[in-house]
Amino acid sequence: MGGVGRGVGEGRGRGGGGRRWRAVMAAGDGDVKLGTLGSGSESSSDGSSESPGGVGAAAEGGGWAAAALALLTGGGEMLLNVALVALVLLGAYRLWVRWGRRGLGAGAGTGEESPAASLPRMKKRDFSLEQLRQYDGSRTPRILLAVNGKVFDVTKGSKFYGPAGPYGIFAGRDASRGLATFCLDKDALKDEYDDLSDLNAVQMESVREWEMQFKEKYDYVGRLLKPGEEPSEYTDEEDTKDHNKQD
Secondary structure (H helix, E strand, O other), X not given: OHHHHHHHHHHHHHXXXXXXXXXXXXXXXXXXXXXXXXXXXXXXXXXXXXXXHHHHHHHHHHHHHHHHHHHHHHHHHHHHHHHHHHHHHHHHHHHHHHHHHXXXXXXXXXOOOOHHHHOOOOOOOOEOHHHHOOOEOXXXXXXXEEEOOEEXXXXXXXXXXXXXXXXXXXXXOEOHHHHHHXXXXXXXXXXXXXXXXXXXXXXXXXXXXXXXXXXXXXXXXXXXXXXXXXXXXXXXXXXXXXXXXXX
16 A cells, blocks of 8 residues: 555656656746747747848848949939030030031131232222223122212122122122112112112112211222213322221
8 A cells, every 4th residue: 555655656756747847848948949039030829930030131131222222313313414414515516516617617718818808909090880890709809889979899798799699789880779779689770870860868868878888898999980071090199098098
């Protein structure tokens, strides 16, 4: 009986000890699990595990993404600035091609001087209509025209009064009527001497204004002779004096 009691007691003791051991082991497992959690792993109720290292990796990946986004943003601004500078340079180059080369071509060109620069000053003299027509820019480089009985050398304005100019119709002719009536047709030119007697006061005032403008800009070289009128004789002193006045 005593043996049985001891056996039961031992069994109980052993059973209690087993339960205590399992409790200790369970506690130990808990500690291990807690330790494992602290060291980086945790088991969920469904048996899955989650590692804080994964969370750290995700956070680290987010940092790289933010850095990449910042780099792309800064790079985009830099590319935009480069593109704007390129557009400005391209516009400047096109302007240089359009205007700079044209100016260089006009200055360097063929190296030929303009007709006015290559011709000496014309000595003062008077002209009949027939003599005046010889200076229309096609027979000789020099271009003359008359306004209100005065003859002017307009060679330096050949781009206007030359054969291809907009006012080339006046070259070698009396331009008074055409200028007074603002007419560029041949009807404004007469083959005979034009005394302008049929022009009204306003038109005559316009003729005088044109005369003054031509005096300011071009060389006065003599008078347009009326039919039967004799030319005047001009001395070198008078010629030089008139040229100095115009200068």
